[in-house]
Amino acid sequence: MSDDEVSLEAGAGGLEMLKLLKESVFPSIDLGEISPKIGVREMDDGAVIDLEGSEKYLVFTTDSHLVKPRFFSGGDLGKLAVSGTINDLAVMGAEPAALSSAMVLEKGFPRDDLERISESMGELAESAGVPIVTGDTKVVGEGDVDGVMVNTSGVGICEELTPASGLNPGDKIIVSGNVGNHGMSIVADREGFDFDIESDVAPIHRLVGELKGVGGITAMKDPTRGGLAASLNEMASASGVDLEVEKGDIPIDSKVEGAGEMLGIDPLKIANEGKVVLGVESSCAQEALDALRDEERGKNSRIIGKCTEDGEGRVILNTEIGSSRILKTPRRKPIPRIC
Amino acid sequence: MDFLEYRDPERAKEFQELIHERTPDEDIKIMHVCGTHESSLCEYGIRQVLPDNISLVEGPGCPVCVTPVRHVDEALKLAEEEDVTLTTFGDMVKVSGSEDRLSREKENVKIVYSVSDAVKLSEETGDEVVFLGVGFETTAATYAPVLLNEPENFSLLGSVKRIPPAMEFLLEMEGTDIDGFMAPGHVATITGVSPYRDIAKRFDAPTVVAGFEPLDILGSIAELLKIINTDSRVENVYERAVDEEGNRMAQKMIDKAFEVTDAEWRGIGTIPDSGLEVKNDRLDARKRYDLELSVEEYEEPEDCICDQIILGKSEPGECPLFNSGECSPQNPVGPCMVGSEGMCNVWYEYGGRRDV
Amino acid sequence: MCLAIPGKVLEVEENRAVADFKGVEKEVRVDPLPEDVSEGDYILSHAGFAISTITEEEAEETLDKFDEILEDTQG
Numbered sequence: 001m002s003d004d005e006v007s008l009e010a011g012a013g014g015l016e017m018l019k020l021l022k023e024s025v026f027p028s029i030d031l032g033e034i035s036p037k038i039g040v041r042e043m044d045d046g047a048v049i050d051l052e053g054s055e056k057y058l059v060f061t062t063d064s065h066l067v068k069p070r071f072f073s074g075g076d077l078g079k080l081a082v083s084g085t086i087n088d089l090a091v092m093g094a095e096p097a098a099l100s101s102a103m104v105l106e107k108g109f110p111r112d113d114l115e116r117i118s119e120s121m122g123e124l125a126e127s128a129g130v131p132i133v134t135g136d137t138k139v140v141g142e143g144d145v146d147g148v149m150v151n152t153s154g155v156g157i158c159e160e161l162t163p164a165s166g167l168n169p170g171d172k173i174i175v176s177g178n179v180g181n182h183g184m185s186i187v188a189d190r191e192g193f194d195f196d197i198e199s200d201v202a203p204i205h206r207l208v209g210e211l212k213g214v215g216g217i218t219a220m221k222d223p224t225r226g227g228l229a230a231s232l233n234e235m236a237s238a239s240g241v242d243l244e245v246e247k248g249d250i251p252i253d254s255k256v257e258g259a260g261e262m263l264g265i266d267p268l269k270i271a272n273e274g275k276v277v278l279g280v281e282s283s284c285a286q287e288a289l290d291a292l293r294d295e296e297r298g299k300n301s302r303i304i305g306k307c308t309e310d311g312e313g314r315v316i317l318n319t320e321i322g323s324s325r326i327l328k329t330p331r332r333k334p335i336p337r338i339c
Numbered sequence: 340m341d342f343l344e345y346r347d348p349e350r351a352k353e354f355q356e357l358i359h360e361r362t363p364d365e366d367i368k369i370m371h372v373c374g375t376h377e378s379s380l381c382e383y384g385i386r387q388v389l390p391d392n393i394s395l396v397e398g399p400g401c402p403v404c405v406t407p408v409r410h411v412d413e414a415l416k417l418a419e420e421e422d423v424t425l426t427t428f429g430d431m432v433k434v435s436g437s438e439d440r441l442s443r444e445k446e447n448v449k450i451v452y453s454v455s456d457a458v459k460l461s462e463e464t465g466d467e468v469v470f471l472g473v474g475f476e477t478t479a480a481t482y483a484p485v486l487l488n489e490p491e492n493f494s495l496l497g498s499v500k501r502i503p504p505a506m507e508f509l510l511e512m513e514g515t516d517i518d519g520f521m522a523p524g525h526v527a528t529i530t531g532v533s534p535y536r537d538i539a540k541r542f543d544a545p546t547v548v549a550g551f552e553p554l555d556i557l558g559s560i561a562e563l564l565k566i567i568n569t570d571s572r573v574e575n576v577y578e579r580a581v582d583e584e585g586n587r588m589a590q591k592m593i594d595k596a597f598e599v600t601d602a603e604w605r606g607i608g609t610i611p612d613s614g615l616e617v618k619n620d621r622l623d624a625r626k627r628y629d630l631e632l633s634v635e636e637y638e639e640p641e642d643c644i645c646d647q648i649i650l651g652k653s654e655p656g657e658c659p660l661f662n663s664g665e666c667s668p669q670n671p672v673g674p675c676m677v678g679s680e681g682m683c684n685v686w687y688e689y690g691g692r693r694d695v
Numbered sequence: 696m697c698l699a700i701p702g703k704v705l706e707v708e709e710n711r712a713v714a715d716f717k718g719v720e721k722e723v724r725v726d727p728l729p730e731d732v733s734e735g736d737y738i739l740s741h742a743g744f745a746i747s748t749i750t751e752e753e754a755e756e757t758l759d760k761f762d763e764i765l766e767d768t769q770g
Binding site for chain 3: 342350353354357374375428452455474475480483523524528554558562580592
């Protein structure tokens, strides 16, 4: 593939995407003088904009969704879109206020599917208390988009930011529950396995809200694409710290482990859509953990590690047998292997 | 299934101490020949807990890495020119042929978990299905029953190899300086221990048959050090899955479905009697589709030292392309970086031998 | 190159068995096995095929073997 064209790999969110953005996009849109507090350059879950005359911030995020299969065990594209955007706002520290939904539909897309997706979106928005207030709809010719693409954007108000870059040495790292479920359910559905593993897709803004009372939360991310491994690495390098994480303390469903061992896919490196990973000041860690565990969606929360010192963003994994190794950001999409 | 997990930190520590006790002063080189062993070594940080003078190298055990480039070209040709669905294990996806990559984005390329899924696909759709069959004896044991059932519109594009001849080849070669072998436990479930006894005797090569759990590996290394110090023989430390004679049924099926031939290993060259070729012409994709028998023309770039690495003579850190970043998992140049269990790929991902 | 994991057989029918892998159920071909398997046996599965069986005794003996190695004062 020549460098003149955008490659498919560049969409996978890794180094190729970064290269594409840095070379072809950021130079034009990252306008130094009118940059917000947290913007495009930081590549965090959302952007943070100062509100003049207030000590609060506006948080703004956007995402486009093309997941296939569109209907999977535990959810669908609509649920994913709404939940994902609410969660991006929540992990920045914002109270989600409203969403937009823009759809590009392919001519011939089944009305039934459209209605199912819309229903999912509406139901979830209502139960989450975050309305979809504006949107857009386009229909394009056959082949001009693959079925449907949904973009959801969201805004929220924030008093205390919890950006990915907020970790400090000494902070403890907490994950709000079992990891790998969403990623594994998608692989299972895509490859035709009947694993009885459900996606964990769910909005976690209320769960995060419980933490506000505790205080001491320094950084948060929702570990979506690339899983826990990607988020830990992003937080570590954005914050300029090294992390140490205990493999034995990371909560994973036995079925997800079994499926992972069978297929050669690592539960730490695949997406979650209803989880939070956070950094908290050591003195507040137990209270934060208790607050999460009190909630249904946080009942399996665990303290999984800590920030050791200022560093380049290395994530060290202590194994079950007492040795250590490096946990890097995954580069591959999860595909079943025999080797 | 907890009782089948061997990850207890107490015993792990005791094995580490025993290993340190048994390690002599001079440098020891242990070779394994299994991508899955490499995976376990990295996942559990095993090299990190070994004494500095033990080097544990990966020989030619990553099936993706040793697949000749032209086999990928053949697969691509079938997918593009013939009206077939090309099925493959996920491991081979993204591997480059001489001009193009095997990619699931291509219309008639499908990833399957098992060769039986590929046959099912041919039965359900009625389409012609070809399966890119890489792997060693373990995987040959899955191909054989399928081939012996003589499916209608299905064929195998074979790239199947045998491990014991490769081990012999390495031991016959000068300069590899291997002090002991960690034999691949799952290949051994099929072949049994006896082929390794033959080799150990002829070449004076201490060998342990090792499983894949961390205690299996640590225990095997401890045992290997004992027999390196005393006498060369073979110890089976994976008795729960491997016995002396191996899996006779699987061996019989493999004998019936395949014949032993010479085979080409990327990065090494031809190793005699190291390949398995499909006996039934109708089920051999090369014969079925009249693929021209070509010679491997592809040459690795000049600075690539994979041929040294795959023989355990050099480490990734000694490769100019590795060090400059020209060769990386995103842009693999040579075979050691191509497979996700290739020595260079793993070194890149996990940060080197013990550098934590 | 040989990812294989142990699973507990739940049911068998001719050359196919359904096995439980840590709670995940999957069909496995049992053609390559030298003996018939029954419900309750453990098989080692590679790419959808059983390549070996593992009895509970054998699993326990592994631990015995480890302890043997650890207690061995030779070498």
